[in-house]
Amino acid sequence: MHTLDGSAVDTDPSHISIAVIGGGSRSWAKTLMNDLGQTTEMAGVVRLYDVDYESATQNEQLGCLIQEHPDAVGDWEYRAVETLSETLDGADFVVCSTQDPPEETMVHDLDVPQQYGIYQTVGDTVGPGGTFRAMRAIPQYREIASAIREYCPNAWVINYTNPMTVCTQTLYEEFPEIKAMGICHEVYGTQGFLASLVEKHLEEDQPPRNEIDINVKGVNHFTWIDEAYWRGKNLMSLVELEAETYDPPSYDPGEMTDESFYTTNHEVTFDLYDRFNILPAAGDRHLAEFVPWYLDIDHNEEIHRWGIRLTPSDHRREHWSKGESSRQALLQGEESFDFRESGEEMVDIMRALLGIEPMKTNANVPNQGQISDLPIGAVVETNVLFTNNNCTPLTAGGFPPVLRNLIGRNITNQETLLEASFEGDLDLAFQAFLNDPLVTIDTEEASQLFIDLIEQERSYLMDWDFDNAAILDS
Numbered sequence: 001m002h003t004l005d006g007s008a009v010d011t012d013p014s015h016i017s018i019a020v021i022g023g024g025s026r027s028w029a030k031t032l033m034n035d036l037g038q039t040t041e042m043a044g045v046v047r048l049y050d051v052d053y054e055s056a057t058q059n060e061q062l063g064c065l066i067q068e069h070p071d072a073v074g075d076w077e078y079r080a081v082e083t084l085s086e087t088l089d090g091a092d093f094v095v096c097s098t099q100d101p102p103e104e105t106m107v108h109d110l111d112v113p114q115q116y117g118i119y120q121t122v123g124d125t126v127g128p129g130g131t132f133r134a135m136r137a138i139p140q141y142r143e144i145a146s147a148i149r150e151y152c153p154n155a156w157v158i159n160y161t162n163p164m165t166v167c168t169q170t171l172y173e174e175f176p177e178i179k180a181m182g183i184c185h186e187v188y189g190t191q192g193f194l195a196s197l198v199e200k201h202l203e204e205d206q207p208p209r210n211e212i213d214i215n216v217k218g219v220n221h222f223t224w225i226d227e228a229y230w231r232g233k234n235l236m237s238l239v240e241l242e243a244e245t246y247d248p249p250s251y252d253p254g255e256m257t258d259e260s261f262y263t264t265n266h267e268v269t270f271d272l273y274d275r276f277n278i279l280p281a282a283g284d285r286h287l288a289e290f291v292p293w294y295l296d297i298d299h300n301e302e303i304h305r306w307g308i309r310l311t312p313s314d315h316r317r318e319h320w321s322k323g324e325s326s327r328q329a330l331l332q333g334e335e336s337f338d339f340r341e342s343g344e345e346m347v348d349i350m351r352a353l354l355g356i357e358p359m360k361t362n363a364n365v366p367n368q369g370q371i372s373d374l375p376i377g378a379v380v381e382t383n384v385l386f387t388n389n390n391c392t393p394l395t396a397g398g399f400p401p402v403l404r405n406l407i408g409r410n411i412t413n414q415e416t417l418l419e420a421s422f423e424g425d426l427d428l429a430f431q432a433f434l435n436d437p438l439v440t441i442d443t444e445e446a447s448q449l450f451i452d453l454i455e456q457e458r459s460y461l462m463d464w465d466f467d468n469a470a471i472l473d474s
Helices: 028-036 053-067 084-088 106-114 127-151 164-174 186-202 236-245 267-276 300-306 313-331 346-353 401-423 426-434 443-460
Strands: 016-021 043-049 075-081 093-096 156-159 179-182 213-219 222-230 359-366 379-387 390-393
Touching: 016 028, 016 084, 028 043, 028 053, 028 075, 028 346, 043 053, 043 084, 053 075, 053 313, 084 127, 093 127, 093 346, 106 127, 106 313, 106 443, 127 164, 127 401, 127 426, 127 443, 156 164, 156 346, 164 179, 164 359, 164 379, 164 401, 179 379, 186 213, 186 222, 186 236, 213 401, 222 236, 222 401, 236 267, 267 300, 346 359, 346 379, 359 390, 401 426, 426 443
Parallel strands: 016 043, 016 093, 043 075, 093 156, 156 179
Antiparallel strands: 179 359, 213 222, 213 379, 359 379, 379 390
């Protein structure tokens, strides 16, 4: 199996440089600071870059506040910088966590398709929302990859931005020698679910989710598990038992209005398990968007029968503002910062790549054969082994033919969007849009929906050739 191999230069863990692109983040930056503040095995400088420089300076202040916390054991300097080049120059690690303002982008991604009868539970990976998020992100990530090639070509790049697969693939398309990976916590929830089956069926205390050894494979947010063990016990037999006896809550349309938008009752999970005899490893909200039958509904409350809710645009807008309010409360002393177990693995991955302690976990990297029946070079999600300056994908096997076709359709769409973006070809992007599982309306309506989204988000669609797009003249 091909290994992503670092340079021959050894990095001193006590003097590392981390570049954060999206350093004005209202959530991920704070998570990174929380985790760095609890490690004594690394130290250095964190440079924060954001197109919203003021937001990056706010996070510089937050980093200093966290660093001064009496329980902080890490030794870190946080510094907001104004240019991408200054952020990246000589960086050992690059963390990408970016998002365009939701009220100007994601709100339209969700609301405009609903006018055409298309509902999305998340809207950040596939569907019309995922398509337009990709169309906005690809030019941005080309710029990031080009700058990494110039200023820190040997850096390890950790991408958290959705659509995860497309953003990570863009980094490799622009800079093939880059050492990038996409990291997503969605599989962690399925590990936690498997851990709960240990307690339920084996009468053991529920183990930590990282004690559940799984074979995971697929594409981000459409991942699958066909092997799972805990202390040598095969947990797939427990999955089968649970599938036979599982009795989820019963909801009629409109009955989940008091539930969290992130609630999952594993109904989509077990329906897919019954269909394909392999366990889905992402939450129901994401899984439902990859196939046409769960979201073929007439109004948004019908999705409740699957024990999940749509995440409305109002929540996306409010979540953004709440993140800002929380940061200000910390900076102004209205709330106190407390260290917590974040559940994220970013710092553990850095530790492994620095040679401190190896680890195995799931990551999104180009397929070199770790998934035997998906296209070589496509970014896929499997387990990888992180060791000193190395990232080795682990062989995961293949898929049942029908499921492989479903996964392959999404890979084809994502690759088409990449090609379209690199050429600025809106007409080719529309072909991918038409082929999306959620775009079930007729071609004429789909064309108008595509044009409506372009009109709403045009200022965020960089490097697209609007002048020569036939779709805009239709």
